[in-house]
Amino acid sequence: METVHISAKADYGMRALLELTAVYLENPKQLVKGDAISTAQGIPVKFLEGILRQLRQSGIVASQRGAEGGYRLDRSPSEVSIADVVRALDGPLAAVRGQRPEDVDYAGPSEHLKEVWVAVRAAMRDVLEHITLADVAANDLPAPVTRLLDEPGAWQRRKP
Amino acid sequence: METVHISAKADYGMRALLELTAVYLENPKQLVKGDAISTAQGIPVKFLEGILRQLRQSGIVASQRGAEGGYRLDRSPSEVSIADVVRALDGPLAAVRGQRPEDVDYAGPSEHLKEVWVAVRAAMRDVLEHITLADVAANDLPAPVTRLLDEPGAWQRRKP
């Protein structure tokens, strides 16, 4: 229903990865069990399992089965952007009626509407591709992003 | 499925409004029939009808019934932002698992994830609230927006 929707999958995925990030910064090889992540973040276990599998298939997470098994980051948290995570879990960042913004075509007075949607996608990329797991874990977001957060009204919802 | 999705409703709505904008610039009181918009933009008539009704209820469009009836903009196109249109048709711009970004709460290493989602919403607002129907009709987007479009790769999709 909403134009920008962070799905449960993307939200849970980010939270799981931030748990793994915290552990990674202590010891990059340390494995964490799915169950531990699940209880730490209150994520349904079997649902989380599927999310972590997708993240492994995208090369973000590594896993080991069996007793003493678990998950860990497969790349440094400073090399995993939020866009990477969202794309791994939810597919392409932006779509217009199910198509890529650059693929839609307009006639007459709507001729330049495409530019608008491409700009929307570019704005989204500018945020999501420049924030890494390490940035969020350290609460040290890139300057252009903190500038967005300092804008008046950024934390308030628009009227009704 | 996609994080940013411009729905058929929003896309059709924008196109309908741009048709109305073109007419408005000639004569602000001129009415346009739903059927004319429908054929000009290839939008299913009855679907469009519902969209225009929503836009009227939001005070963006005015309408008149009966022979010689139709639709027109109820405000100057330079005073209708794309955010207005999208909110009228699809509700709030951004949500995290169905909630407003400022309402979600995180524990442990995810503590600062909220800032990320709020920044995402702010970035979206910065684009959608500053582009008006008049801007799109005249192909004269605000400078910060054209700057987004000039970034290398803005028009290309990411790898796979």
Add this chain to the structure above:
DNA sequence: ATGTTTCCCATCAACTTACTAGGAAATACC
């Protein structure tokens, strides 16, 4: 009156989302 055009309600198929169930496969420890 009559034709036109918007308004409003109800319905519908296809799809997506957020999960859940059950078991197979790998690994560690005894």
Add this chain to the structure above:
DNA sequence: GGTATTTCCTAGTAAGTTGATGGGAAACAT
């Protein structure tokens, strides 16, 4: 070798959303 553990994989499912369509009632011009 056997057992317990933990991830991997496939399938299914209830609820909700999306993108429409249909049938008439209400307003308006002639």
